[in-house]
Amino acid sequence: MSKEVLKIAVAGLGTVGGGTVKLLQNHAAEIALRCGRAVEVSAVSALSKKGLDFDVSGYAWYDDAVEMAKSCDAHVLVELIGGSEGVAKKTVEAALNAGRHVVTANKALIAHHGAALAKLAEAKGVSLNYEAAVAGGIPVIKSIRESLAGNSITKIQGIMNGTCNYILTTMREEGLDFDVVLQDAQNLGYAEADPSFDIDGVDTAHKLAILTAVAFGVEINFDDMYIEGIRHVSATDIQFAEELGYRIKLLGVTSRHNGVVEQRVHPAMVPLKTPLARVEGVFNAVVIDGDEVDRIMQVGRGAGERPTASAVVADITDIARGIQLPTFSIPVGDLESVPTRSMSEHVGEYYVRLMLVDEPGVFADVAAVLRDNDVSMASMIQREREPGEPVPVVLTTHETKEANMMAALATIAAFDKVAEPPRLIRIECA
Amino acid sequence: MSKEVLKIAVAGLGTVGGGTVKLLQNHAAEIALRCGRAVEVSAVSALSKKGLDFDVSGYAWYDDAVEMAKSCDAHVLVELIGGSEGVAKKTVEAALNAGRHVVTANKALIAHHGAALAKLAEAKGVSLNYEAAVAGGIPVIKSIRESLAGNSITKIQGIMNGTCNYILTTMREEGLDFDVVLQDAQNLGYAEADPSFDIDGVDTAHKLAILTAVAFGVEINFDDMYIEGIRHVSATDIQFAEELGYRIKLLGVTSRHNGVVEQRVHPAMVPLKTPLARVEGVFNAVVIDGDEVDRIMQVGRGAGERPTASAVVADITDIARGIQLPTFSIPVGDLESVPTRSMSEHVGEYYVRLMLVDEPGVFADVAAVLRDNDVSMASMIQREREPGEPVPVVLTTHETKEANMMAALATIAAFDKVAEPPRLIRIECA
Numbered sequence: 001m002s003k004e005v006l007k008i009a010v011a012g013l014g015t016v017g018g019g020t021v022k023l024l025q026n027h028a029a030e031i032a033l034r035c036g037r038a039v040e041v042s043a044v045s046a047l048s049k050k051g052l053d054f055d056v057s058g059y060a061w062y063d064d065a066v067e068m069a070k071s072c073d074a075h076v077l078v079e080l081i082g083g084s085e086g087v088a089k090k091t092v093e094a095a096l097n098a099g100r101h102v103v104t105a106n107k108a109l110i111a112h113h114g115a116a117l118a119k120l121a122e123a124k125g126v127s128l129n130y131e132a133a134v135a136g137g138i139p140v141i142k143s144i145r146e147s148l149a150g151n152s153i154t155k156i157q158g159i160m161n162g163t164c165n166y167i168l169t170t171m172r173e174e175g176l177d178f179d180v181v182l183q184d185a186q187n188l189g190y191a192e193a194d195p196s197f198d199i200d201g202v203d204t205a206h207k208l209a210i211l212t213a214v215a216f217g218v219e220i221n222f223d224d225m226y227i228e229g230i231r232h233v234s235a236t237d238i239q240f241a242e243e244l245g246y247r248i249k250l251l252g253v254t255s256r257h258n259g260v261v262e263q264r265v266h267p268a269m270v271p272l273k274t275p276l277a278r279v280e281g282v283f284n285a286v287v288i289d290g291d292e293v294d295r296i297m298q299v300g301r302g303a304g305e306r307p308t309a310s311a312v313v314a315d316i317t318d319i320a321r322g323i324q325l326p327t328f329s330i331p332v333g334d335l336e337s338v339p340t341r342s343m344s345e346h347v348g349e350y351y352v353r354l355m356l357v358d359e360p361g362v363f364a365d366v367a368a369v370l371r372d373n374d375v376s377m378a379s380m381i382q383r384e385r386e387p388g389e390p391v392p393v394v395l396t397t398h399e400t401k402e403a404n405m406m407a408a409l410a411t412i413a414a415f416d417k418v419a420e421p422p423r424l425i426r427i428e429c430a
Numbered sequence: 431m432s433k434e435v436l437k438i439a440v441a442g443l444g445t446v447g448g449g450t451v452k453l454l455q456n457h458a459a460e461i462a463l464r465c466g467r468a469v470e471v472s473a474v475s476a477l478s479k480k481g482l483d484f485d486v487s488g489y490a491w492y493d494d495a496v497e498m499a500k501s502c503d504a505h506v507l508v509e510l511i512g513g514s515e516g517v518a519k520k521t522v523e524a525a526l527n528a529g530r531h532v533v534t535a536n537k538a539l540i541a542h543h544g545a546a547l548a549k550l551a552e553a554k555g556v557s558l559n560y561e562a563a564v565a566g567g568i569p570v571i572k573s574i575r576e577s578l579a580g581n582s583i584t585k586i587q588g589i590m591n592g593t594c595n596y597i598l599t600t601m602r603e604e605g606l607d608f609d610v611v612l613q614d615a616q617n618l619g620y621a622e623a624d625p626s627f628d629i630d631g632v633d634t635a636h637k638l639a640i641l642t643a644v645a646f647g648v649e650i651n652f653d654d655m656y657i658e659g660i661r662h663v664s665a666t667d668i669q670f671a672e673e674l675g676y677r678i679k680l681l682g683v684t685s686r687h688n689g690v691v692e693q694r695v696h697p698a699m700v701p702l703k704t705p706l707a708r709v710e711g712v713f714n715a716v717v718i719d720g721d722e723v724d725r726i727m728q729v730g731r732g733a734g735e736r737p738t739a740s741a742v743v744a745d746i747t748d749i750a751r752g753i754q755l756p757t758f759s760i761p762v763g764d765l766e767s768v769p770t771r772s773m774s775e776h777v778g779e780y781y782v783r784l785m786l787v788d789e790p791g792v793f794a795d796v797a798a799v800l801r802d803n804d805v806s807m808a809s810m811i812q813r814e815r816e817p818g819e820p821v822p823v824v825l826t827t828h829e830t831k832e833a834n835m836m837a838a839l840a841t842i843a844a845f846d847k848v849a850e851p852p853r854l855i856r857i858e859c860a
Contacts, residue, residue, distance in 0.1 A: 023580050023722055033647070033760045034579050131577070137723040139569075139577030146753075147561070147569030149464050150453050150743030217463070275729060278708050292453055293567040293740040296730035299705060300723065310723040313580030323576075323753050330463045 003037035006320045009074035009100075011065040011091050012081035013046035013056075016105055016132070019309035020078060022054050024316075031313070035320035043072040069094035076101045076319055078312060084108035096120045096128070103315040105132035105308055111206035114213065114220045115335075118327035128327045129315035134207045135160050135284045137307030138300040139314065144215050144288065145329050151290030153215040155255040157428065160207045162282035162302045163191045163198040164230050164250040168267075169280045172238045172247070178231065190282065200229035201250065201265040208252035212263050213328045215288070216256050217335055220328070221263070224340035228266040237353060237423060240381065240394045241269050244351070247277040251428055260341040268428040269351050275299075344403040349378065349427035352397070352405075354412065355390040355419040362417040363393065373408035375400045390419035396427065433467035436750045439504035439530075441495035441521050442511035443476035443486075446535055446562070449739030450508060452484050454746075461743070465750035473502040499524035506531040506749055508742060514538035526550045526558070533745040535562035535738055541636035541652045544643065545765075548757035558757045559745035564637045565590050565714045567737030568730040569744065574645050574718065575759050581720030583645040585685040587858065590637045592712035592732045593621045593628040594660050594680040598697075599710045602668045602677070608661065620712065630659035631680065631695040638682035642693050643758045645718070646686050647765055650758070651693070654770035658696040667783060667853060670811065670824045671699055674781070677707040681858055690771040698858040699781050705729075774833035779808065779857035782827070782835075784842065785820040785849040792847040793823065803838035805830045820849035826857065 008024065010017050024031070024041055032038045045062040046052075062068035069077050069091045077095035079102060081088040088109055095102050096117065104110065110117070110130050121128035131141045135158065144153065159165050163185065170181045182199065185191035197203045209222040230250050241248050246269035254263045270277040275297055279285040284302030289295050301307035318324075328335055356362050363382075370377060376398040383391050397405065409422050438454065440447050454461070454471055462468045475492040476482075492498035499507050499521045507525035509532060511518040518539055525532050526547065534540070540547070540560050551558035561571045565588065574583065589595050593615065600611045612629065615621035627633045639652040660680050671678050676699035684693045700707040705727055709715040714732030719725050731737035748754075758765055786792050793812075800807060806828040813821050827835065839852050 027580055027582070027722075030582065030647075031580060033764055034575075034756075036756075036761075138726055139573050142572065142577050143569050145464075146748065146751075147572050147744045148740065149747040150457055150461060150740050152457070152460065217460075275705060275708055278705055290740065292457075292736045292743075294731050294734075294737055296568055296728060298726060298728050300726035304724075306722045307724055310578065310580050310720065313722075314577045317579040318576065321576075321753075321755060323751075325751060326464075326466075331466075334463055 005038040005040050006035070006076065007040060007042040007074040008076050008078060008316060009043040009045070009068055009072045010041060010078045010080065011045045011068060012079065013044060013052060014080065015305045016308045016312065017046070017080035018052065018054060019305035020080065020312045023306070023309045023313050025054065031317060035317050037320055039316060039320050042074050043068050065091040066094050069100070070098055074100060076103060076316060078316070079104040079106055080312070082106055082108070084112040089113060092117060093120065096124055096126060099124050099126060101127040101319045103129045103312055103319070105130070105312055107133040107203065107206035107210060111209040111220065111222045114210065114327070115332065119332045121327055122332050127319055127324050129318060130210065131315050132308045132311035134210055135286055136300065136302040136304065137310045138284060138286060138298045138302065139311070140211070140286045140298060141214060142314070143296070143298065144211070145325055148288065148290050148293060151292045153288060153290050155253070155289040156211050156215055156286065157276065158207070158211070158252045158284070158286040159249050159276065159279050160252055160284050160286070160302060161198050161204045161250060162284060163195065164204070165280065165284070166190050166282045167199070168230060168233065168238070168248055168250065171235055172242070175235055177235050178233060199231060201227045204250060204252045205265045208254055208263055208265060212254040212261055213335070215254070216261060216338070217328065217330045218261060218338045219335045221340055226264040226266065226343040230267050232423065233267050234423070236392060237425060240353065241351070243381065244269070244379070244396065245272050246270060246427065247272055248425065249276065253428065257341065260339050262341045262346060264343060264346065266426055268426050270428055344406065346402040347399055348402070349399055349429060350397045350405050351425045351427055352395050352409065353423040354393045356393050357388065357390045357417045357419050362415060365415060366412055369408050369411045373404045375404055375408050435468040435470055436506065437470060437472040437504040438506050438508060438746060439473040439475070439498055439502045440471060440508045440510065441475045441498060442509065443474060443482060444510065445735045446738045446742065447476070447510035448482065448484060449735035450510065450742045451486070453736070453739045453743050455484070461747060465747050467750055469746060469750050472504050473498055495521040496524050499530070500528055504530060506533060506746060508746070509534040509536055510742070512536055512538070514542040519543060522547060523550065526554050526556060529554050529556060531557040531749045533559045533742055533749070535560070535742055537563040537633065537636035537640060541639040541650065544640065544650045544757070545762065549762045551757055552762050557749055557754045559748060560640065561745050562738045562741035564640055565716050566730065566732040566734065567740045568714060568716060568728045568732065569741070570641070570716045570728060571644060572744070573726070573728065574641070575755055578718065578720050578723060581722045583718060583720050585683070585719040586641050586645055586716065587706065588637070588641070588682045588714070588716040589679050589706065589709050590682055590714050590716070590732060591628050591634045591680060592714060593625065594634070595710070595714070596620050596712045597629070598660060598663065598668070598678055598680065601665055602672070605665055607665050608663060629661055631657045634680060634682045635695045638684055638693055638695060642684040642691055643765070645684070646691060646768070647758065647760045648691060648768045649765045651770055656694040656696065656773040660697050662853065663697050664853070666822060667855060670783065671781070673811065674699070674809070674826065675702050676700060676857065677702055678855065679706065683858065687771065690769050692771045692776060694773060694776065696856055698856050700858055774836065776832040777829055778832070779829055779859065780827045780835050781855045781857055782825050782839065783853040784823045786823050787818065787820045787847045787849050792845060795845060796842055799838050799841045803834045805834055805838050
């Protein structure tokens with residue numbers, strides 16, 4: 001073990017930052033053996049030393065992460081501050097400019113500024129690694145970038161937000177409504193005080209934008225993505241899903257079609273017979289389709305101190321071992337600029353729930369609207385009706401274009417006898 | 431892209447060898463972009479050119495793989511001949527001795543000779559990569575060696591033989607007996623004419639021995655492993671499993687306990703609520719427990735031309751990118767020599783099916799034997815009895831030592847009223 005010690009600076013000592021420091025301390029001997037060199041924290045930065053449950057006295061302390069990124073002695077800066085702008089971004093830029101490798105778990109930063117940062121890393125000849133940014137402890141970035149290097153990847157589907165999956169699982173298991181479960185999740189610390197990034201799908205979308213770039217060799221494009229969260233998913237829909245043989249999951253799906261990509265985040269009906277439907281609670285899962293490998297699925301913890309630190313440290317050990325790859329699989333200059341397909345062009349199956357009053361007569365009108373928009377029904381469930389009371393009528397469709405589906409629903413929603421806005425959930429079969 | 435072309439020699443042009451050549455041809459542009467250099471086949475070897483469905487006219491042809499390993503111009507020799515001895519072994523040794531990197535899908539070779547070959551590779555400063563040897567297209571070796579480099583791995587469980595999983599799945603779905611399904615599988619080409627390596631668990635054991643070494647940093651030890659195949663699994667046991675909330679899978683399980691490893695291959699009752707129980711048909715799955723990452727599961731195709739070629743090519747692209755790691759995660763000299771625990775020391779839960787005649791009286795005797803051997807019953811199912819006819823009595827136990835369970839069964843098997851040898855299947859809960 002004659003190689004130089006690899007020195008690490010950790011910016012941000014919250015849950016994941018603390019976990020990373022402790023992991024590097026506790027596993028120092030194993031990591032040195034595996035990497036053929038020691039890997040040691042040399043500098044840390046946080047707003048305060050208060051509340052840290054580990055010893056930082058041996059490390060250079062910086063109040064200012066950007067200053068640490070500029071002037072510390074580390075080979076690798078680990079950014080665990082979070083947020084797409086501000087200190088996190090300045091710290092990463094300063095570290096790259098100083099010729100340091102960067103490891104980050106910051107999905108928002110990569111989703112918004114990945115292209116520019118990758119370009120900077122490439123110019124400086126250093127790594128920009130972000131395994132922990134997508135699906136926590138699941139090695140999805142390495143699998144795509146390395147294990148599937150002989151494949152054309154065609155599609156990726158993921159359950160990539162543990163908070164949402166926990167909420168949807170609990171709603172189903174306990175038969176509770178969204179608001180109740182969200183409140184419980186907040187009390188238990190599974191959901192943030194401001195949960196909007198998670199439950200409105202933004203967090204999943206950040207991760208999906210990253211997967212799109214690295215899987216398809218295209219420029220990252222967060223802005224044109226379709227994003228729909230889980231606020232409107234009701235206990236009623238979850239019940240109907242079960243009855244129809246589906247489970248509702250918040251999915252991120254990216255796929256490539258003749259010169260365009262489709263990137264979408266939305267609740268989806270996933271067939272119970274597929275393994276993805278069985279991924280419950282806080283667990284994440286990513287399903288990757290490659291033209292050679294067929295399909296692989298990976299399941300694990302998408303968040304939490306230790307699983308996320310495990311992924312951060314994997315990125316560090318790669319650097320220690322001299323593994324250095326283009327940020328998004330291929331050189332930045334070779335990334336294609338590919339448009340994101342409008343969601344109205346999406347083709348798929350749909351679940352629709354209508355609340356109808358005086359349902360027999362009105363249903364003929366609904367059926368006519370579907371027919372006029374070329375939407376073909378696959379199945380229908382109607383509950384016993386009570387005269388004058390709205391009753392749920394659930395229908396599923398064969399494959400249809402989203403534009404047609406939406407046009408039909410707009411017409412149907414305007415009917416007098418339709419008591420509530422129709423609920424639409426996309427069915428994800430393949 | 432100024433780097434030298436990486437030249438590849440492929441020894442063995444059967445299903446996987448042919449798939450590898452075709453993959454490298456079809457994905458040449460993508461691979462060159464991802465690796466920063468071209469990767470090209472320069473030499474091939476097989477017993478005959480007959481029946482090849484791809485063009486080999488541009489490659490140097492060798493009738494003798496060992497001769498190719500010695501004298502071709504390739505940087506990497508890909509061994510896809512198979513078998514632990516003979517030509518495959520000689521070819522790999524010759525290639526390593528000639529200073530070439532080796533990529534192989536040969537689980538038997540690594541399980542039996544991995545230590546010596548790793549030592550040779552290390553001495554020559556070249557890679558010995560074998561991702562395709564374990565679970566085909568699933569990137570389990572890379573996940574262990576790289577993505578979990580910050581973890582102490584504690585346990586691995588795998589469904590690693592597609593033939594067995596296909597047979598067990600079909601037996602359950604169709605309610606058929608083992609022999610019938612095996613015959614069908616042979617007719618369909620899912621099972622070999624001589625299926626013993628698969629159905630007797632040897633193939634799974636080869637893979638497990640490799641995982642044990644790379645996960646725990648120990649010397650490979652195939653010989654002391656407990657191996658039991660699926661020949662004795664009956665349709666009756668599969669039915670009872672379902673009734674008790676389990677599914678029967680052929681598992682390979684390796685775990686580390688205070689200075690010993692436990693390596694075992696046997697049919698196991700897996701709880702239906704775990705994702706592993708839902709891996710059906712020819713699919714493989716590997717579940718890895720690490721002290722930091724908690725648990726990750728990977729599912730995919732464990733065999734077949736293209737998934738296996740995908741893994742072979744991943745090993746090749748690693749070499750093209752300059753990624754070179756110790757064969758079993760750490761230098762050969764640092765691998766610990768750790769004994770494999772005797773199966774009689776195994777602690778677990780058990781399913782036992784007895785065929786009892788005149789069951790009420792005899793069951794008291796059975797219960798007494800269990801009690802006398804410190805085996806505590808967890809549940810019991812008995813079918814309506816017909817006087818004088820043997821009826822199945824199924825019991826499950828709480829955790830117990832295997833030695834106790836076996837002693838009890840030996841006594842019970844000798845009872846007059848026990849009509850058939852008792853059937854024991856281990857329950858795998860964690």
